[in-house]
Amino acid sequence: MFTRPARLASIAPLLWMLLFFLVPFGFVVKISLSQAAIAQPPYLPLFDLGAGWEALQAAFAALSLDNFKLLFADDLYWRSYLRSLAVAAAATALLLMIGYPIAYAMARLPRRWQALAMMLVIIPFWTSFLIRIYAWINILQHDGLLNQILLGLHLVSAPVVWLSTDSAMMLGLVYSYLPFMILPLYATLSKIPPSLLEAAQDLGASPRRAFWLVTWPLSLPGIGAGVLLCFIPIVGEFVIPDLLAGSDSMMIGQTLWLEFFTNKDWPVASALAVLLLALLLLPLLAYERLQRRQLEGGR
Amino acid sequence: MTDHHATTDAALAASQAPLLRIEAVEKKFGGFKAVDGLSLDIKAGEFFALLGPSGCGKTTLLRMLAGFETPDRGRILLDGEDVASVLPHRRPVNMMFQNYALFPHLTVKANIAFGLKRAGLKRAEVKARIAEMLALVRLEGLAHRRPDQLSGGQQQRVALARALALRPKLLLLDEPLAALDKKLRESTQRELIELQRRLGTTFVIVTHDQDEAMTVADRIGVMSAGRLEQVAAPRQLYEAPASRWVAEFVGDVNILDGTVAEQDPHRLTVTTQDAATLSVAPPRQKVDINSAVSVAIRPEKIRLSRRGPVADAAAGLNRRDGVVSDLSYLGGLTSYTVKLDAGATLRATLANVARVEVDDFSRGQHVVAWFSPDDCVVLPR
Ligand SMILES: Nc1ncnc2c1ncn2[C@@H]1O[C@H](COP(=O)(O)OP(=O)(O)OP(=O)(O)O)[C@@H](O)[C@H]1O
Ligand SMILES: [Mg+2]
Numbered sequence: 281m282f283t284r285p286a287r288l289a290s291i292a293p294l295l296w297m298l299l300f301f302l303v304p305f306g307f308v309v310k311i312s313l314s315q316a317a318i319a320q321p322p323y324l325p326l327f328d329l330g331a332g333w334e335a336l337q338a339a340f341a342a343l344s345l346d347n348f349k350l351l352f353a354d355d356l357y358w359r360s361y362l363r364s365l366a367v368a369a370a371a372t373a374l375l376l377m378i379g380y381p382i383a384y385a386m387a388r389l390p391r392r393w394q395a396l397a398m399m400l401v402i403i404p405f406w407t408s409f410l411i412r413i414y415a416w417i418n419i420l421q422h423d424g425l426l427n428q429i430l431l432g433l434h435l436v437s438a439p440v441v442w443l444s445t446d447s448a449m450m451l452g453l454v455y456s457y458l459p460f461m462i463l464p465l466y467a468t469l470s471k472i473p474p475s476l477l478e479a480a481q482d483l484g485a486s487p488r489r490a491f492w493l494v495t496w497p498l499s500l501p502g503i504g505a506g507v508l509l510c511f512i513p514i515v516g517e518f519v520i521p522d523l524l525a526g527s528d529s530m531m532i533g534q535t536l537w538l539e540f541f542t543n544k545d546w547p548v549a550s551a552l553a554v555l556l557l558a559l560l561l562l563p564l565l566a567y568e569r570l571q572r573r574q575l576e577g578g579r
Numbered sequence: 580m581t582d583h584h585a586t587t588d589a590a591l592a593a594s595q596a597p598l599l600r601i602e603a604v605e606k607k608f609g610g611f612k613a614v615d616g617l618s619l620d621i622k623a624g625e626f627f628a629l630l631g632p633s634g635c636g637k638t639t640l641l642r643m644l645a646g647f648e649t650p651d652r653g654r655i656l657l658d659g660e661d662v663a664s665v666l667p668h669r670r671p672v673n674m675m676f677q678n679y680a681l682f683p684h685l686t687v688k689a690n691i692a693f694g695l696k697r698a699g700l701k702r703a704e705v706k707a708r709i710a711e712m713l714a715l716v717r718l719e720g721l722a723h724r725r726p727d728q729l730s731g732g733q734q735q736r737v738a739l740a741r742a743l744a745l746r747p748k749l750l751l752l753d754e755p756l757a758a759l760d761k762k763l764r765e766s767t768q769r770e771l772i773e774l775q776r777r778l779g780t781t782f783v784i785v786t787h788d789q790d791e792a793m794t795v796a797d798r799i800g801v802m803s804a805g806r807l808e809q810v811a812a813p814r815q816l817y818e819a820p821a822s823r824w825v826a827e828f829v830g831d832v833n834i835l836d837g838t839v840a841e842q843d844p845h846r847l848t849v850t851t852q853d854a855a856t857l858s859v860a861p862p863r864q865k866v867d868i869n870s871a872v873s874v875a876i877r878p879e880k881i882r883l884s885r886r887g888p889v890a891d892a893a894a895g896l897n898r899r900d901g902v903v904s905d906l907s908y909l910g911g912l913t914s915y916t917v918k919l920d921a922g923a924t925l926r927a928t929l930a931n932v933a934r935v936e937v938d939d940f941s942r943g944q945h946v947v948a949w950f951s952p953d954d955c956v957v958l959p960r
Contacts, residue, residue, distance in 0.1 A: 484668045
């Protein structure tokens with residue numbers, strides 16, 4: 281009587297995952313093992329359950345790992361994987377360096393100001409993400425606001441190229457993902473009792489030492505959450521690099537888009553997606569192990 | 580030779596000077612005076628308790644001693660030196676926090692080592708001191724646990740060990756036992772006393788539990804609204820309270836208001852509205868005839884009997900007839916409420932010295948309540 285709702289509640293998220301993640305992901309895996317074809321849908325083989333056992337066996341036999349081999353053979357692909365990881369790592373590091381002090385300052389504000397600060401962090405979400413990126417394009421373009429100001433102040437003599445550079449992309453990434461870094465950091469930092477810092481000082485640690493010995497280690501879970509929350513989506517980011525970065529090198533999201541929409545090669549696009557997921561699972565597993573170790577405590 | 584004399588004189592002077600001197604210290608939060616012109620001397624090696632109701636400024640005073648708050652006025656002298664400009668991490672004072680404030684990410688051992696490492700002790704010394712502290716608070720087996728793997732009582736010991744590890748001149752304890760249950764609290768009180776005697780460290784403990792203050796402290800400072808009402812040894816505080824407020828705050832008391840009618844060197848006669856005329860011992864400071872006073876009598880100093888005491892023993896005693904209006908059996912004691920025929924209500928407690936009480940009083944029983952003039956304390960009103 282009592283256990284049934286509880287069991288249902290614990291099954292529900294699993295069911296959700298199964299229905300909306302695992303099943304579709306199964307399709308993607310299957311497509312990644314197929315070959316591109318000029319057809320509808322644009323790949324072969326197709327599984328037709330009505331065609332009988334023999335046909336099904338033949339379809340299975342037609343699946344191959346060729347697409348994955350291609351991914352490793354052509355340096356276009358692994359270059360864009362590497363670029364994605366490098367960009368995500370750099371952006372995440374920047375986000376942490378900028379987000380931590382902000383979250384720290386927020387957590388130390390008087391209580392009544394904290395809610396307001398939180399609002400200020402979240403407010404940008406109220407405007408469409410695309411509009412905000414287009415606003416940046418406006419600011420950064422040749423005759424944009426930034427160049428006008430710089431020229432007006434005579435800091436530069438000719439307009440600077442901002443748009444379509446890696447700097448512009450970094451700016452866009454940091455700007456867009458900052459709340460995802462700040463919020464988990466703020467959540468952990470604001471939970472650290474001030475008395476711990478006082479205890480540290482009472483025991484002879486200067487305020488700076490107290491920060492490194494108490495606040496920093498206690499905020500590690502927030503750092504982990506913020507880093508993952510930024511790093512993983514940035515690796516697969518498409519819009520920001522597409523709109524703000526130059527076209528000379530691509531992130532994996534752009535490559536994927538190209539394969540899917542321009543080349544109409546669904547199988548290679550799917551293989552890219554499957555490999556991306558595998559790559560992203562690694563840091564996730566590492567983080568989980570870290571958290572489990574912390575929970576278990578001990579030595 | 581003269582040199583030698585000079586140093587012993589200096590040492591003598593130092594031993595007589597208080598370890599801690601608080602001079603007219605005031606602390607305001609906004610317009611509110613949390614500590615209001617408080618002065619106090621605490622001698623080296625003393626176990627001092629600050630007792631007072633919630634919000635009277637005990638924690639604020641302690642935080643000023645530790646350096647977390649700065650006084651708006653007045654001075655705090657530690658060993659004769661003004662510590663106003665000394666930051667918390669440089670004061671030879673350690674604090675045991677109200678919620679222990681153990682570092683959750685560090686083991687018991689690392690918690691205790693925290694201060695030792697900051698003080699720059701060598702590795703071997705740190706190790707030895709940790710072992711010593713763990714033995715002191717009897718936690719040897721738990722060195723590698725984290726705080727969340729300890730019981731409340733064990734956490735309390737870790738906090739104590741951590742605060743004592745640096746061998747401070749002055750240890751501040753903010754309600755160190757408030758989170759423990761009664762039994763554990765009482766045994767920990769005894770341990771604290773023993774520890775303090777053994778180490779000779781000066782302890783200042785904050786509590787709002789008067790039994791605790793009485794049990795552990797050599798002297799108690801009773802605080803009310805940011806001021807010290809009285810500073811005295813436990814017995815003096817209880818038997819000779821300086822004010823009606825202290826009398827009522829520390830223990831139970833019957834208060835009878837009246838005016839002074841007569842005065843001779845041995846006895847003071849006080850006329851009360853609802854307990855007729857009382858004969859009481861004269862207070863130390865002179866009171867004027869006709870001045871308004873309160874007479875305080877502790878409930879255990881009131882005797883009850885069916886008939887009054889025999890005539891010659893009763894000479895000079897205060898005796899009143901009354902009716903038992905309420906009683907509660909408390910195990911070791913029974914507390915009676917007696918409505919006097921004269922109008923006043925007195926509370927009296929009698930020790931239950933035998934298992935079966937033949938001479939028990941029941942509700943509605945006519946009794947005689949009597950008490951000695953020497954047990955009455957006259958307080959200005
Ligand atoms: N930082 C602060 N800001 C404003 N008011 C404060 C602050 N700290 C303490 N107070 C006020 O000062 C008064 C004394 O507080 P304090 O904490 O010293 O009381 P306490 O005697 O320790 O009480 P308790 O027994 O409840 O711990 C209280 O009225 C409290 O509200
Ligand atoms: Mg307090």
